Amino acid sequence: MLAKILNYINTSEKRINIISLFLAIVTGLLFGLVIMIIVSPRDSFPAFLTILTGGFRDIGRVLEIATPLIFTGLSVGFAFKTGLFNIGAPGQLMIGAISAIYIGVRVTFLPAPIHWIVAVLCAGLAGALWGAIPGILKAYRNVNEVVATIMMNYISLYFVSYAVEYQLYDLKNARSLTVAKSAQLPYLGLDKIFTPNTVNFGFILAIIAIVIIYIILEKTTFGFELKAVGFNQHSSKYAGVNDKKGIIMAMLISGLLSGLAGAAIYLTDSFGRHLETTEILIAEGFNGIPVALIGFSNPIGIFFSAIFIGFIELGGFYMQRYDLAPEIIDIIIASIIYFSALLILFRGIIIRLLKHNRFKHKKREEEDG
Amino acid sequence: MEYIIEMLNITKVFPGVIANEKVTLQLRKGEIHALLGENGAGKSTLMSILFGMYQPDEGIIKVKGNEVVINDPNHANALGIGMVHQHFKLVHNFTVTENIILGKEDNKLGFLKTKAAIHKIQSLSDKYKLKVAPNALISEISVGMQQRVEILKMLYRDSEILIFDEPTAVLTPQEISELMSIMKQLSKEGKSIILITHKLNEIKKVADRCTILRKGKLVSTVNVNETASEKMAEMMVGRKVVFGVVKQPAKIGDPVLKVENLSMASNNSEKMLINKVSFSVNRGEIVCIAGIEGNGQTELVHLITGLIPHKQGKITLNNKDITNYSIREKTLSGIGHIPEDRHKHGLVLDYNLAYNLILQTYFTARFQKRGLLKFKNIYQFARDLITQYDIRSGQGPYTIVRSMSGGNQQKTIVAREIIREPDLLIAVQPTRGLDVGAIEYIHQQIIKHRDEGKAVLLVSLELDEVMNLSDRILVIYEGEIVADLDPKSTNENELGLYMAGSKRGEVGAS
Numbered sequence: 015m016l017a018k019i020l021n022y023i024n025t026s027e028k029r030i031n032i033i034s035l036f037l038a039i040v041t042g043l044l045f046g047l048v049i050m051i052i053v054s055p056r057d058s059f060p061a062f063l064t065i066l067t068g069g070f071r072d073i074g075r076v077l078e079i080a081t082p083l084i085f086t087g088l089s090v091g092f093a094f095k096t097g098l099f100n101i102g103a104p105g106q107l108m109i110g111a112i113s114a115i116y117i118g119v120r121v122t123f124l125p126a127p128i129h130w131i132v133a134v135l136c137a138g139l140a141g142a143l144w145g146a147i148p149g150i151l152k153a154y155r156n157v158n159e160v161v162a163t164i165m166m167n168y169i170s171l172y173f174v175s176y177a178v179e180y181q182l183y184d185l186k187n188a189r190s191l192t193v194a195k196s197a198q199l200p201y202l203g204l205d206k207i208f209t210p211n212t213v214n215f216g217f218i219l220a221i222i223a224i225v226i227i228y229i230i231l232e233k234t235t236f237g238f239e240l241k242a243v244g245f246n247q248h249s250s251k252y253a254g255v256n257d258k259k260g261i262i263m264a265m266l267i268s269g270l271l272s273g274l275a276g277a278a279i280y281l282t283d284s285f286g287r288h289l290e291t292t293e294i295l296i297a298e299g300f301n302g303i304p305v306a307l308i309g310f311s312n313p314i315g316i317f318f319s320a321i322f323i324g325f326i327e328l329g330g331f332y333m334q335r336y337d338l339a340p341e342i343i344d345i346i347i348a349s350i351i352y353f354s355a356l357l358i359l360f361r362g363i364i365i366r367l368l369k370h371n372r373f374k375h376k377k378r379e380e381e382d383g
Numbered sequence: 384m385e386y387i388i389e390m391l392n393i394t395k396v397f398p399g400v401i402a403n404e405k406v407t408l409q410l411r412k413g414e415i416h417a418l419l420g421e422n423g424a425g426k427s428t429l430m431s432i433l434f435g436m437y438q439p440d441e442g443i444i445k446v447k448g449n450e451v452v453i454n455d456p457n458h459a460n461a462l463g464i465g466m467v468h469q470h471f472k473l474v475h476n477f478t479v480t481e482n483i484i485l486g487k488e489d490n491k492l493g494f495l496k497t498k499a500a501i502h503k504i505q506s507l508s509d510k511y512k513l514k515v516a517p518n519a520l521i522s523e524i525s526v527g528m529q530q531r532v533e534i535l536k537m538l539y540r541d542s543e544i545l546i547f548d549e550p551t552a553v554l555t556p557q558e559i560s561e562l563m564s565i566m567k568q569l570s571k572e573g574k575s576i577i578l579i580t581h582k583l584n585e586i587k588k589v590a591d592r593c594t595i596l597r598k599g600k601l602v603s604t605v606n607v608n609e610t611a612s613e614k615m616a617e618m619m620v621g622r623k624v625v626f627g628v629v630k631q632p633a634k635i636g637d638p639v640l641k642v643e644n645l646s647m648a649s650n651n652s653e654k655m656l657i658n659k660v661s662f663s664v665n666r667g668e669i670v671c672i673a674g675i676e677g678n679g680q681t682e683l684v685h686l687i688t689g690l691i692p693h694k695q696g697k698i699t700l701n702n703k704d705i706t707n708y709s710i711r712e713k714t715l716s717g718i719g720h721i722p723e724d725r726h727k728h729g730l731v732l733d734y735n736l737a738y739n740l741i742l743q744t745y746f747t748a749r750f751q752k753r754g755l756l757k758f759k760n761i762y763q764f765a766r767d768l769i770t771q772y773d774i775r776s777g778q779g780p781y782t783i784v785r786s787m788s789g790g791n792q793q794k795t796i797v798a799r800e801i802i803r804e805p806d807l808l809i810a811v812q813p814t815r816g817l818d819v820g821a822i823e824y825i826h827q828q829i830i831k832h833r834d835e836g837k838a839v840l841l842v843s844l845e846l847d848e849v850m851n852l853s854d855r856i857l858v859i860y861e862g863e864i865v866a867d868l869d870p871k872s873t874n875e876n877e878l879g880l881y882m883a884g885s886k887r888g889e890v891g892a893s
């Protein structure tokens with residue numbers, strides 16, 4: 015059986031990728047199941063079923079959860095395609111978020127459509143700036159972008175805590191103030207299709223971002239340059255590409271995408287999410303990494319992997335009605351996500367199995383004749 | 384047990400190409416066995432199979448008479464097989480010693496036994512006269528020394544079967560003859576050697592037998608001393624090959640490139656890498672910079688092309704001062720550059736063939752409109768060049784360049800640079816790693832370029848190429864031009880003396 019499957023896989027790169035992804039996701043799910051069985055044997059199977067099917071109950075919620083993940087996934091994936099590892103998505107997201115909230119709360123003289131548009135633009139700009147700084151450091155001082163973006167995460171974390179506490183504090187709820195109605199992202203009729211108060215313009219913007227990033231990477235001279243710098247900085251220099259500019263632009267765009275994630279999450283009414291002063295980096299930022307990995311850094315792949323994670327997270331939300339501590343649910347969800355991102359490992363295993371299979375094949379042929 | 388290695392009826396298929404088709408190669412103990420074939424004939428693939436990097440689709444491998452399946456390079460090492468790859472596989476920010484012991488780190492309680500390792504490396508390098516600097520970083524040593532590191536790596540693992548994939552392509556003539564005698568010594572000690580090379584004189588010099596491949600198929604295995612070079616070349620290409628170069632006398636025109644007082648100091652010492660170099664290259668002539676590797680050729684070319692930022696001196700192209708132009712501006716004002724290191728500078732290995740062919744022209748009106756790439760034109764252009772230059776690959780313009788054979792990668796660069804019709808073509812080792820047929824073709828192209836009234840600056844370590852191709856020879860020694868010679872009135876011996884610095888000539892500012 016296994017031999018048959020392996021024979022089918024053959025050695026085609028794409029097929030290996032897809033099958034390893036599938037195996038990784040299945041393993042992630044099984045791992046989650048094992049944890050559930052250990053923690054709560056009685057509820058484990060129904061709870062597991064909830065994870066698998068819960069997402070279908072509210073597609074609107076799934077898309078809402080997926081929206082910022084699409085942005086951060088694109089952010090990480092885009093940087094990755096250009097040879098950079100942007101760990102700074104959480105920081106860029108938070109800087110984007112605080113800028114959007116500031117505009118939403120303080121710049122209230124703007125009329126409705128202009129107000130939220132300006133808020134979104136400022137979020138993108140702030141994220142872009144935040145991403146460009148490590149880019150500049152890398153281009154001109156050869157500072158490793160992984161280190162620089164991690165540092166930038168902490169700077170933005172404390173800056174945001176300060177800004178919320180001293181500038182935008184909502185005393186009653188101990189969180190950031192809610193943005194003005196005119197700054198909230200409009201629903202554009204999407205609330206008539208999906209559950210009200212879920213999908214809004216943020217999702218549309220995410221789709222637009224996917225299309226634009228795809229075009230940049232695959233169809234433009236700009237993408238040609240960026241990818242060339244990512245693959246081989248020396249030969250791009252030889253070809254006359256301005257490699258420094260390439261690195262900075264790549265980080266800038268990557269930061270811009272994460273900044274938009276901040277706008278998508280926080281430009282919402284008083285029932286939506288708000289920034290708090292507790293010192294944690296926003297999870298959607300880091301989750302951009304598994305989203306990009308599962309989507310093979312491909313914009314369209316990232317769309318589906320963000321939806322997948324939104325689906326699993328919502329399933330986890332519905333799991334709360336079983337006798338499981340919320341932390342356990344978080345652990346289960348996190349294991350599923352991170353296991354799924356281990357597909358590289360599975361790729362290696364499949365390739366190894368393929369070789370081994372061929373070996374056994376040969377042995378058998380010998381014995382036969 | 385007659386054969387130490389037998390590869391029987393090996394077939395290996397890659398997408399779009401049969402790299403090996405029922406190839407048989409049998410290696411006797413203690414022999415030097417040459418493997419000859421055109422670019423893309425499947426030599427590296429066959430050896431990679433023996434070294435466990437690929438699994439054959441068909442066929443069997445026997446080591447000392449026992450059939451084996453070689454799973455990976457570690458397994459090959461365990462079977463006593465070692466390999467020096469066409470493109471070295473060294474870790475650049477590791478030292479020489481670390482690279483040699485990498486993968487076979489002897490340790491005690493988890494601590495490296497570095498002393499013992501250094502001792503062993505030292506005695507091996509003494510014994511075979513493989514001079515290396517054990518503590519130098521790979522990124523800082525010459526290509527020749529990198530290769531000696533690769534050889535030591537095999538010897539350190541006590542390999543009995545040594546595979547050399549085009550070892551001489553990157554070496555100077557001196558280094559080549561040293562390598563040849565090392566190989567002879569190794570074979571005398573009972574090691575068996577497979578040598579891939581495109582140079583028939585090397586095969587004549589050291590090999591006992593030679594296996595010839597053509598387009599993935601076995602042509603024949605011959606005894607070297609019974610077979611003439613011409614015969615071997617013919618068997619490999621499938622037609623008669625013209626050795627030597629036919630060219631008309633040069634019709635020299637106006638100067639294209641003028642270099643005045645170019646200087647560059649070394650980063651970490653007072654030494655001048657380039658010292659007040661002045662020369663010019665005119666329309667319709669091929670000027671060759673000859674010299675022993677490491678005398679400033681690389682730096683000189685990088686200064687002219689802009690890869691190294693300019694410090695002192697003046698560079699003029701067609702009477703325009705281009706000294707402070709960016710690389711892009713220099714390219715656009717008419718410089719073509721076939722770089723010395725094809726993997727580092729010449730190619731984006733993970734791009735496909737078509738993309739690599741437009742590496743410096745992707746932004747021109749022909750290939751883009753308002754920032755969007757014109758794929759139809761790009762792929763049509765690629766297909767044309769592929770036919771014109773006979774670039775062989777599995778999937779045509781869509782082939783990822785990393786999977787192409789070394790010689791075909793080189794042809795890609797040459798095609799790209801010549802087709803732009805630059806006023807000044809700077810060609811550094813343009814035929815490195817090419818088979819005799821392809822060399823013939825590239826030489827013709829360079830001469831045609833000259834005859835169209837363009838200037839060519841050639842940098843070559845190969846004296847044959849220098850003597851045959853150039854109209855004027857400038858000898859470089861320790862960063863200075865020490866002679867300006869006419870190839871018709873000099874000979875290899877005299878050239879050798881200048882190159883070694885034991886003779887100095889008149890350098891006319893022509």
Ligand SMILES: Nc1ncnc2c1ncn2[C@@H]1O[C@H](COP(=O)(O)OP(=O)(O)OP(=O)(O)O)[C@@H](O)[C@H]1O
Nearest residue numbers: 397402422423424425426427428786787788789790
């Ligand atoms: N990993 C790979 N994937 C796909 N095709 C490959 C791969 N490796 C080699 N090929 C193809 O197989 C053929 C043989 O390549 P190989 O490298 O063995 O040639 P070669 O005889 O070593 O040539 P050269 O003298 O130019 O080094 C080529 O057409 C090449 O494009």
Ligand SMILES: [Mg+2]
Nearest residue numbers: 427469788789
């Ligand atoms: Mg080869």
